[in-house]
Amino acid sequence: MNQLGTLYFFCGKMGAGKSTKSKQLARDKRAVLISEDEWLSSLYPNQITSFEDYLKFSAQIKPLLKKHVQNLLHVGTDVVMDFAANTRKQRKWFLDIASEVDTSHQLIFLNVNNDQCLRQIAQRRNEQPERAAFDTEEVFHHVTSFFEAPEASEGLTIVEVSS
Numbered sequence: 706m707n708q709l710g711t712l713y714f715f716c717g718k719m720g721a722g723k724s725t726k727s728k729q730l731a732r733d734k735r736a737v738l739i740s741e742d743e744w745l746s747s748l749y750p751n752q753i754t755s756f757e758d759y760l761k762f763s764a765q766i767k768p769l770l771k772k773h774v775q776n777l778l779h780v781g782t783d784v785v786m787d788f789a790a791n792t793r794k795q796r797k798w799f800l801d802i803a804s805e806v807d808t809s810h811q812l813i814f815l816n817v818n819n820d821q822c823l824r825q826i827a828q829r830r831n832e833q834p835e836r837a838a839f840d841t842e843e844v845f846h847h848v849t850s851f852f853e854a855p856e857a858s859e860g861l862t863i864v865e866v867s868s
Contacts, residue, residue: 709808710736710778713785714799716855717815719848720822720829720840726815726866727787736783739774741766754838756847771802778808792853800860814855814865819845 713730715723724740731738741763745753749762777784790796790812803810817825826845830837855863 708781709806710780710782710784712774712778712799712803712808712810713783713813714788714790714796714810715786715813715815716790716796717817718791718819718822718852719845720824720826721815721817722825723789723815724787726813727785730813731785734783734785736785737777738785738787739770740787741789742787744770756844767798771798774802775806778803778806790855792851793859796855796859796861810862812855812861812863814863816854816865816867819849822849 711734713727713734713736715727717723724742727738727740730736744766745759745762748766753759753762774784774786786799788795788799790799796812799810799812823842823845826840826842830840833840855861857863
């Protein structure tokens with residue numbers, strides 16, 4: 706019997722540190738890291754200029770990625786997904802990925818307050834000027850208006866990290 710991989714994914718407001726933590730976790734677990742931002746910027750260069758563009762293109766890559774991730778998990782490879790799992794609907798997609806191949810998962814919830822997120826977004830703008838148009842306080846508040854904290858009733862294995 707093959708040992709299946711574990712799926713790791715993140716919940717946290719914009720600027721909470723999901724990408725930083727996902728890279729660290731992938732290194733620690735010797736897992737495959739799949740970054741939504743990298744896939745989107747490679748497949749749709751200079752085409753994502755609004756939150757609506759992001760939603761449209763993100764939805765387009767998910768069917769392909771779902772099968773790819775399930776194949777990796779099936780052969781015993783741990784997968785860390787640097788994708789937002791910030792709404793019930795988004796988290797259900799991750800849960801389906803894991804449950805359809807009968808493997809374990811872990812949702813890492815970065816429970817970070819708005820002030821700290823905004824400070825980290827400001828720092829990211831300085832370090833990555835190409836993100837300055839999207840990494841604004843206005844976009845943060847818009848995106849945060851959709852945020853739903855995870856709940857045990859969703860059937861998730863949740864690990865909460867507060868800072």
